[in-house]
Amino acid sequence: xxxxxxxxxxxxxxxxxxxxxxxxxxxxxxxxxxxxxxxxxxxxxxxxxxxxxxxxxxxxxxxxxxxxxxxxxxxxxxxxxxxxxxxxxxxxxxxxxxxxxxxxxxxxxxxxxxxxxxxxxxxxxxxxxxxxxxxxxxxxxxxxxxxxxxxxxxxxxxxxxxxxxxxxxxxxxxxxxxxxxxxxxxxxxxxxxxxxxxxxxxxxxxxxxxxxxxxxxxxxxxxxxxxxxxxxxxxxxxxxxxxxxxxxxxxxxxxxxxxxxxxxxxxxxxxxxxxxxxxxxxxxxxxxxxxxxxxxxxxxxxxxxxxxxxxxxxxxxxxxxxxxxxxxxxxxxxxxxxxxxxxxxxxxxxxxxxxxxxxxxxxxxxxxxxxxxxxxxxxxxxxxxxxxxxxxxxxxxxxxxxxxxxxxxxxxxxxxxxxxxxxxxxxxxxxxxxxxxxxxxxxxxxxxxxx
Amino acid sequence: xxxxxxxxxxxxxxxxxxxxxxxxxxxxxxxxxxxxxxxxxxxxxxxxxxxxxxxxxxxxxxxxxxxxxxxxxxxxxxxxxxxxxxxxxxxxxxxxxxxxxxxxxxxxxxxxxxxxxxxxxxxxxxxxxxxxxxxxxxxxxxxxxxxxxxxxxxxxxxxxxxxxxxxxxxxxxxxxxxxxxxxxxxxxxxxxxxxxxxxxxxxxxxxxxxxxxxxxxxxxxxxxxxxxxxxxxxxxxxxxxxxxxxxxxxxxxxxxxxxxxxxxxxxxxxxxxxxxxxxxxxxxxxxxxxxxxxxxxxxxxxxxxxxxxxxxxxxxxxxxxxxxxxxxxxxxxxxxxxxxxxxxxxxxxxxxxxxx
Numbered sequence: 001x002x003x004x005x006x007x008x009x010x011x012x013x014x015x016x017x018x019x020x021x022x023x024x025x026x027x028x029x030x031x032x033x034x035x036x037x038x039x040x041x042x043x044x045x046x047x048x049x050x051x052x053x054x055x056x057x058x059x060x061x062x063x064x065x066x067x068x069x070x071x072x073x074x075x076x077x078x079x080x081x082x083x084x085x086x087x088x089x090x091x092x093x094x095x096x097x098x099x100x101x102x103x104x105x106x107x108x109x110x111x112x113x114x115x116x117x118x119x120x121x122x123x124x125x126x127x128x129x130x131x132x133x134x135x136x137x138x139x140x141x142x143x144x145x146x147x148x149x150x151x152x153x154x155x156x157x158x159x160x161x162x163x164x165x166x167x168x169x170x171x172x173x174x175x176x177x178x179x180x181x182x183x184x185x186x187x188x189x190x191x192x193x194x195x196x197x198x199x200x201x202x203x204x205x206x207x208x209x210x211x212x213x214x215x216x217x218x219x220x221x222x223x224x225x226x227x228x229x230x231x232x233x234x235x236x237x238x239x240x241x242x243x244x245x246x247x248x249x250x251x252x253x254x255x256x257x258x259x260x261x262x263x264x265x266x267x268x269x270x271x272x273x274x275x276x277x278x279x280x281x282x283x284x285x286x287x288x289x290x291x292x293x294x295x296x297x298x299x300x301x302x303x304x305x306x307x308x309x310x311x312x313x314x315x316x317x318x319x320x321x322x323x324x325x326x327x328x329x330x331x332x333x334x335x336x337x338x339x340x341x342x343x344x345x346x347x348x349x350x351x352x353x354x355x356x357x358x359x360x361x362x363x364x365x366x367x368x369x370x371x372x373x374x375x376x377x378x379x380x381x382x383x384x385x386x387x388x389x390x391x392x393x394x395x396x397x398x399x400x401x402x403x404x405x406x407x408x409x410x411x412x413x414x415x416x417x418x419x420x421x422x423x424x425x426x427x428x429x430x431x432x433x434x435x436x437x438x439x440x441x442x443x444x445x446x447x448x449x450x451x
Numbered sequence: 452x453x454x455x456x457x458x459x460x461x462x463x464x465x466x467x468x469x470x471x472x473x474x475x476x477x478x479x480x481x482x483x484x485x486x487x488x489x490x491x492x493x494x495x496x497x498x499x500x501x502x503x504x505x506x507x508x509x510x511x512x513x514x515x516x517x518x519x520x521x522x523x524x525x526x527x528x529x530x531x532x533x534x535x536x537x538x539x540x541x542x543x544x545x546x547x548x549x550x551x552x553x554x555x556x557x558x559x560x561x562x563x564x565x566x567x568x569x570x571x572x573x574x575x576x577x578x579x580x581x582x583x584x585x586x587x588x589x590x591x592x593x594x595x596x597x598x599x600x601x602x603x604x605x606x607x608x609x610x611x612x613x614x615x616x617x618x619x620x621x622x623x624x625x626x627x628x629x630x631x632x633x634x635x636x637x638x639x640x641x642x643x644x645x646x647x648x649x650x651x652x653x654x655x656x657x658x659x660x661x662x663x664x665x666x667x668x669x670x671x672x673x674x675x676x677x678x679x680x681x682x683x684x685x686x687x688x689x690x691x692x693x694x695x696x697x698x699x700x701x702x703x704x705x706x707x708x709x710x711x712x713x714x715x716x717x718x719x720x721x722x723x724x725x726x727x728x729x730x731x732x733x734x735x736x737x738x739x740x741x742x743x744x745x746x747x748x749x750x751x752x753x754x755x756x757x758x759x760x761x762x763x764x765x766x767x768x769x770x771x772x773x774x775x776x777x778x779x780x781x782x783x784x785x786x787x788x789x790x791x792x793x794x795x796x797x798x799x800x801x802x803x804x805x806x807x
Contacts, residue, residue: 214534216628219602220635244602254639262639271640283628287493294500296634308639323689323772327639343637401499426637432685433772436643436807443635444502450495450513451627 041183041192042070046160049180049198056202057172061109064164065182066121069194071157076193079152080185081163084136084144085111089179089197092139099133099142107176107202108143112167117147121162124153131165138181152186170202177201217282218291218447222249222275225423226265228347228362228388232421235275242352243419244280252277254428257439261336263390263427277343277424279405280352281369281417285449288415289369291422292401293343296442306397308341308428310437322431327439329395333374339431342393343443344377345404345422347386352419358412360420362386368407368417375404377425383410390425401446488536488610489517491625493587496607501632504545504599509554511591512627514609516559516583520622523580523615525562525590527607528573531598534606534626540572545599548574551592558588568617577615583622601633645692646775647803649682655742655777657683667784670708670795675717676784677736683777684746684769688805691745691769694778695802697762700724701784703793708784714757723785724797725758728767728778732756737781745769746776758783766801 047067052060065083069076086093087106095106099113111133119126127150136144145165155161171178177199184194222235232241235249254262255272266272283289295306304315308327315326322328322339330342348367350360360367365384371377378389396402405422407415428439494514512527531543551574553564561581567573574592598605606628610621648654651662665678686692700710701724711725717733728748730737733756740747746769751759758781767778784795 211535214606214626214628216604216630218604218630218632220632247602250633251636251638254637257639257641258644277635277637285495287495296502308637341639428639430641430687432644432646432774433687434641435687435689435772436641438638438640440636440638443637444500445632445635446498446501447630447632448495448497449628450493451625 041195042072044069044182044184044194044196047196047198049200051200054170054201054203055205056170056174058170060166061168061170062164062166063168063180063200064162065180065198066160066162067182067196068160069155069158069184072193074156075154076156077152077186078155078184078193079149079187080189081147081149082137082144082183082185082189083147083163084138084181084183085109086136086138086140086143086179086181089181089199093136093143095136095140095143097141098144107171107173107178109171109178110169111142111145115145115165115167117145118164119149119162120164121160122158123155123161125149125151127151148188155184174202174204212284214451215282215284216447216449217244218280219244219247220277220279220445221247222252222273223278223421223423224265224274224276225278225349225351226276226346228349228386228423229351230349232278232349232351235273237274241280241421243282247278247280249275252424252426254426257428257430259430259432261427261429263336264425276346277426279422279424279445279447280419281422281447282419283417283447283449285451286415287450288407289417289447289449290403290407291369291405291445291447292403293443293445294399294401295395295397296444297399304397306399306441308395308439308441310435310439313437322433323435325435325437325439327428327430327434329397330393331396333392333394335392336427336429339429339434340393341426341428342395343375343424343426344390344393345371345375346377346390346425347388347423349421349423352421354418357416357418358414360412360418362388366411367420368412368414369405369420369422370408370411371405371422372403382408388423390427393427488621488624491516491609491611491623494609494625494627496627496629498597498629500597501630502634503597503601503603503631506596507593508595508597509591509593510595511555511589512607512609513587513589514625514627515587516585516611516623518583518622519585520583521580521613522559522583522611522622524565524575524577524612524617526567526573526575526610526612526617528569528610530572530606530608531603534608534628536608536610536621536624536626540569540608542572543598543603543605545596546605547596548572548592550594552594553590554593555591556589558586559584562590565616573617575617577617580613580615583611598631601631604628604630641687643688643805643807645684645686645688645803645805647682647684647692647694649680649801651680653681653683653777655683655775657775665782667782670784670786670790672720672786672788672790675719675734677734678782679737680780680782681777682780682801683742683775684767684803685743685773685775686769686805687772688807689772690806691771691773692803692805693765694767695804696726696764696766696799697802698797698799699762700760701795701797703791703795706791706793706795708786708790708795710760711758712761714751714754714759716756717758717783717785719785720787721785722787722790723758723783725760726766726780726782727752727754727758728780729753729755731781734783736783738779740776740778742776743769743774745771745773746778748778
């Protein structure tokens with residue numbers, strides 16, 4: 001007997017320690033464990049204590065007791081209700097002042113000095129005359145709430161009675177369990193009719209984090225595609241482009257340029273290579289992205305090193321000369337006329353956009369990235385409309401980076417870019433006096449995402 | 452019996468609780484191992500050129516710290532494999548940051564380039580430990596050598612440390628990315644061209660011509676007969692063009708009207724055939740050249756009221772490339788009283804030549 005008692009005692013103690021370590025999971029189990037113990041009155045059953053939040057030190061916490069009363073064989077009034085906050089379900093309450101201290105390890109919250117209880121569910125009446133904070137019957141200070149129902153009336157065999165009290169401040173320690181001993185009296189505190197213990201705990205806040213790495217895929221090349229919606233094809237029209245890995249070509253050829261406008265793509269019959277320029281972007285930069293270009297300056301040239309010009313030729317000091325071997329750059333956005341050269345973004349091709357995050361549609365203005373005003377070849381208003389075209393061109397020959405496109409959330413609602421392709425169209429027109437020769441210019445394109 | 456039942460119940464539940472507590476402890480332990488620095492905000496890198504393999508490039512790195520904690524050093528780690536911190540970093544092919552100099556700093560300042568733990572992939576800047584300002588900060592590094600591959604992405608991991616040598620746990624961190632891009636070339640060919648048109652009348656730009664027959668009517672020994680034709684020319688030859696007139700004077704069988712071999716005025720009663728390219732008063736015929744001033748009549752055909760005709764002569768020229776110049780050729784015919792009757796005619800060929 002003695003050894004059996006010792007073994008049982010040890011088992012009980014071990015179980016209790018284990019129960020405390022995993023208190024989060026057993027808030028509703030513990031009462032089952034305790035049902036084997038003798039009690040002074042019938043137990044309220046199906047009991048649970050809900051907390052609006054279990055975060056340590058949270059304020060404005062509402063506790064809701066939910067329980068059933070058993071059938072005692074007839075009408076049984078409830079007049080007073082005591083709810084005692086303790087560090088254990090039985091025995092002496094070893095708690096700090098429930099009205100002030102939430103820094104102790106007893107787990108009990110700070111109880112509002114003037115609590116207010118709200119009854120709901122199948123009470124005969126729910127009116128409460130007073131809710132008072134007091135010292136606990138089992139010990140402690142300001143750790144018990146007394147609820148004085150206005151009417152002492154029948155509460156026999158009722159399902160899901162609820163008592164809600166707000167204004168608690170959780171203990172500031174995580175994973176601290178506490179117990180509330182509820183006693184229902186048919187009078188002002190003498191005749192106990194039901195009782196039960198509820199358990200609760202503060203909880204450790206779990207922070208779940210993940211890292212999505214920054215992403216940027218940007219490439220420049222050539223394409224035979226000349227619309228915002230057609231299949232995006234490589235420079236030789238041999239394959240579809242699905243990513244930067246498929247982008248090829250580094251040259252766009254305007255072919256024979258005479259006194260009439262020549263605009264890419266220029267066919268082979270006119271000595272062109274049938275391509276436009278292409279800048280393909282994919283990035284998860286959420287703040288925004290700009291695309292810029294700069295005319296590469298030909299070394300050893302004093303005037304006009306960034307123009308469309310014959311290699312090695314010095315340009316006239318006048319930027320508008322039509323007799324030097326240099327095309328006049330359209331420094332201000334405009335149409336081709338006289339001797340002129342420029343670039344524009346005819347549109348944004350959405351063919352490679354996956355459609356997973358948003359629908360890309362240039363004609364509806366629904367692209368994450370769009371051309372700035374001076375480099376809009378057709379029309380473009382983010383979030384409204386867009387049309388493919390090349391009515392104006394511009395070329396900044398000075399060598400500084402100039403923004404040609406940037407993101408706006410007005411279109412797709414995001415700055416993230418999922419494979420949108422800027423179609424770069426180049427145009428040139430020679431004057432009658434533009435000297436014969438092979439002209440070229442190099443450009444450097446940069447994408448700058450901000451994460 | 453009741454005791455035994457409770458004991459079994461307690462033990463079974465206890466084991467389950469023990470298992471659950473172990474699981475929870477493991478979860479709590481797992482989540483607590485990965486405390487991370489905060490992510491810096493508004494971060495970007497702007498490079499002065501994206502040309503692969505290009506040197507003397509500036510890299511400007513911008514960001515805003517988020518943790519108000521003293522900072523003594525910042526490490527910029529360049530990797531081509533991942534932006535994630537604490538993941539091994541592989542050096543981007545061709546990228547060289549070992550000569551980096553800090554040329555500009557704004558926001559949180561006072562830094563100088565220091566000795567990085569891995570100079571091949573890291574640039575470290577340090578200062579005396581000082582409070583951090585949670586403002587936009589920018590650091591520009593010069594003398595960078597771009598990665599050698601086109602269309603390649605490089606990540607730059609940014610770590611802010613309380614220490615002055617880049618050691619310890621980062622206070623803040625974050626990553627940015629940049630990409631190289633192929634140099635893009637645009638080409639064009641302007642061919643040599645010479646535009647030239649001839650007719651009774653021609654548009655200045657040779658967009659239209661009309662007529663190829665001039666009719667002088669009945670010739671008279673008392674009154675000069677005259678007519679006009681036009682030609683227009685333009686060229687992008689820097690040396691310009693020459694325009695020739697070839698043909699014979701007006702003839703009727705073996706009878707000829709004498710060509711004016713020198714610049715001569717119109718004299719009624721003398722046998723004369725000549726032309727010029729000016730507006731004349733005697734007789735009233737012709738117009739001055741129109742359009743570009745670069746083209747002009749040759750000297751022997753450039754005097755009003757003086758006419759000449761020479762087979763194969765240059766009658767107009769431009770010394771350089773020029774837009775359209777339209778010339779009006781004025782012809783005069785006079786006959787003497789002993790001019791043999793007949794139908795006199797000639798065919799003239801105008802030729803424009805540019806040398807290129």
